[in-house]
Amino acid sequence: MTFRQLFDAASSTYTYLIADDATHEAVLIDPVIEQLERDLALLRDNGLTLRYTLDTHVHADHVTAAQAIKQALGVQQGNTQAGSGVQTAVSRDCNAAGYDRYLGDGDVILFGHEEILVIATPGHTAGSVSFLWRDRLFTGDALLIGGCGRTDFQSGSAEALYHSITVKLFALDEQVLVYPGHDYKGRRVSSIGEEKLFNARITGKTLAEFVQTMASLGLPAPKRIHEAVPANLVGGAELPAGLRAPASTALADRQSVSVQQFSEQWRETEASARALLIDVRTPAEFSQEHVDGAENIPLDQLDAIALMGRTGPGKPVFIICQPGTRSQLATERLRAAGMTHVVHVDGGTNAWRMAGLPLAKQGAVR
Numbered sequence: 001m002t003f004r005q006l007f008d009a010a011s012s013t014y015t016y017l018i019a020d021d022a023t024h025e026a027v028l029i030d031p032v033i034e035q036l037e038r039d040l041a042l043l044r045d046n047g048l049t050l051r052y053t054l055d056t057h058v059h060a061d062h063v064t065a066a067q068a069i070k071q072a073l074g075v076q077q078g079n080t081q082a083g084s085g086v087q088t089a090v091s092r093d094c095n096a097a098g099y100d101r102y103l104g105d106g107d108v109i110l111f112g113h114e115e116i117l118v119i120a121t122p123g124h125t126a127g128s129v130s131f132l133w134r135d136r137l138f139t140g141d142a143l144l145i146g147g148c149g150r151t152d153f154q155s156g157s158a159e160a161l162y163h164s165i166t167v168k169l170f171a172l173d174e175q176v177l178v179y180p181g182h183d184y185k186g187r188r189v190s191s192i193g194e195e196k197l198f199n200a201r202i203t204g205k206t207l208a209e210f211v212q213t214m215a216s217l218g219l220p221a222p223k224r225i226h227e228a229v230p231a232n233l234v235g236g237a238e239l240p241a242g243l244r245a246p247a248s249t250a251l252a253d254r255q256s257v258s259v260q261q262f263s264e265q266w267r268e269t270e271a272s273a274r275a276l277l278i279d280v281r282t283p284a285e286f287s288q289e290h291v292d293g294a295e296n297i298p299l300d301q302l303d304a305i306a307l308m309g310r311t312g313p314g315k316p317v318f319i320i321c322q323p324g325t326r327s328q329l330a331t332e333r334l335r336a337a338g339m340t341h342v343v344h345v346d347g348g349t350n351a352w353r354m355a356g357l358p359l360a361k362q363g364a365v366r
């Protein structure tokens with residue numbers, strides 16, 4: 001197996017890379033946007049295929065690279081719409097949007113021949129989780145070396161954190177290695193046994209004493225909280241402009257796209273990896289003929305908030321109708337509601353048919 005502990009000095013954040021050497025499949029835990037190029041180079045130089053980015057929680061002190069890494073790998077594979085086969089994942093209790101997978105306590109993440117167990121460890125934030133891989137535990141900001149994460153914002157709770165650490169994490173084998181999300185003193189790894197004996201915040205403290213300690217920390221707000229939390233609630237920052245696909249292939253950045261341009265990418269992209277294509281006609285019109293893989297949401301039922309909840313505001317959505325009038329209207333409405341990448345497919349299904357491209361009828365392609 002390949003294992004790396006990587007460090008972002010500006011935020012004192014540890015990012016972890018784990019790879020299965022037999023299949024070359026990898027996961028990244030808590031990637032940081034400023035270290036995007038470092039992490040992409042590491043994957044490339046080691047010939048690794050990234051399967052997951054795993055965020056231990058919605059961070060307040062740095063922006064996650066989850067979304068940007070997925071997009072960057074998609075660009076490298078010539079698949080600008082879907083952003084590669086990487087899945088971004090975070091706890092469902094974070095109430096974040098735009099991730100591919102939402103994790104709960106006891107979930108298992110599979111990659112190559114390896115597996116990672118998700119352990120819900122709320123307290124630092126309500127959605128904080130730890131990841132257990134073999135004998136290594138990645139604790140994010142729940143359990144730190146000699147300390148623990150703060151509990152005074154993002155639905156934090158000292159009571160919950162006390163329970164997470166003393167009941168859930170301290171129940172693990174004492175040999176299990178503890179890899180934290182941060183360290184500010186250059187320490188890299190500890191163990192459950194060491195933390196049970198020497199953790200200054202929690203060892204020998206009752207719940208009431210711990211709650212009192214956490215309430216009296218008087219820490220200033222993290223410097224980047226107002227930038228980091230909103231960005232991390234949708235999977236982090238978009239890929240920097242310089243790393244995006246050339247304009248000719250980045251269909252999502254356009255106002256409208258021709259059926260020729262759109263259909264090429266649509267048909268080359270695996271169904272599970274495609275962007276959303278919304279057909280805004282009536283169900284009756286849709287059942288007559290439609291682009292295979294399109295989803296029918298009639299114009300009067302289109303809800304920007306619900307769509308953004310499914311895709312995140314930065315993800316592309318393509319809109320189609322028959323001649324193109326309703327899709328243009330729908331595109332304008334969604335853009336006005338704050339969706340940035342809404343693209344209208346010019347000419348609609350009429351143009352699609354005239355270009356000699358196949359259309360589906362009641363689920364079949366003809």
Ligand SMILES: [Fe+2]
Pocket residue numbers: 057058059060061124141149
């Ligand atoms: Fe945190």
